[in-house]
Amino acid sequence: MTGLRERKKRRTRDALIRTAHELFVAQGYERTTVDEIADAVEVSQRTFFRYFANKEEAAFALQRMVEERFFAAVGERPLHETPIQVLGNALGNAWYGIREAIQEVVPIELYMRMWQLIETTPALVAVHLRHSAEQGDRLAAELARRAGVDPEDDPRPHVLVAAFAGVMQLAGRRWAAGDDVTVDGARRLFQGYLSMLGPALAEGWGPAPGAPPPP
Template sequence: MTGLRERKKQRTRDALVRTAHELFVDRGYERTTVGDIAGAVDVSQRTFFRYFANKEEVALALQRMVQERFLTAVEERPAHETPLQLLGHALGTAWDGISDALREVVPIELYIRMWQVIETTPPLLAARLRYSAEQESRLVAEIARRAGVDPDADPRPRVLVAAFSGVMQLAGRRWATGPDATVEGARRLFQGYLEQLGPALAEEWGPPRGSAGGGGGVRG
């Protein structure tokens, strides 16, 4: 059972994340200081730095949480799945309960608006891409380990992860600016885009089943 001290620390951390997101959305990332965030939570800047190295870290805290949930889901999948099955099933598992996990810290609407801030703020976008590259390396290593291949000699794990990451980034942008800005809407969109990855990598393309021309399917 989590002790009182740990629960208090978690509440402080959550308050810093929530307040930082509110200020970044209302004022802009560049115009918000660590002092602004700490003051709004009624703690010292020293307390802020016990939880986060800088305001970049607090801005990306929830996105990192979501990515960690996905990596954990990947590691817990059964060994018999193919790499593409692994990614699809882990993505579905990661979405389970994510709405509740986010709502414990911020309203979903605030999370979505913060996503838009990140996408339109060059320093934050660059930081997110750096972090994503680190997560991709971990994912490559896990897929290669499961497949029993050397990722330095066999390019397939890196190619698959690069394609997967590109699809996820595209789906994320579409979700953040689309009409269904809900967690369930995100889940449907991300899964729908991922389902197109296998067909998109096939040697031959043809019109989607049930199409007379070549339209249909998920569009980017």
């Protein structure tokens, strides 16, 4: 059972995340200061820095939680699945339960608006891309381990993860520019784009059904 002290620490951390998200969405990431976040939660700046090294960590706290759920889902996939099936099925399964986990910290609408802000704020996009590259190496290593290959000698895990990451980034940008800022809307868009990865790599291209002929 979690002790009283740990529960209090969890409540403080959650309050800092929630307030940071509210301020970032309301007035912009770069215009929000650590002091404003701490003051709104009625804690000291020193307390803020016990939980986060900077406001960037607070901005990405829930994104990191979602990433860990995805990696856990990858590890749970059956070994008979192909690597691309592992990625697609893990992504699909990770969506289940995400809503509840997020809502323990912030309203789901606030989380989605923060995600949209991350995808459209240059300073946050740069951090997101750098972190995604690091996570890509981690994911490639896991896929290689599952397949029994050496990622240093066999480039396929890194090639597949690079393609997967590119699809996720494209879907993220398209989602952020759209009007359906919901978990279900994001899930449909991401899974729809991912379903095109295999055919895009393996099949000849022709006009999509119903598309006008090229000029």
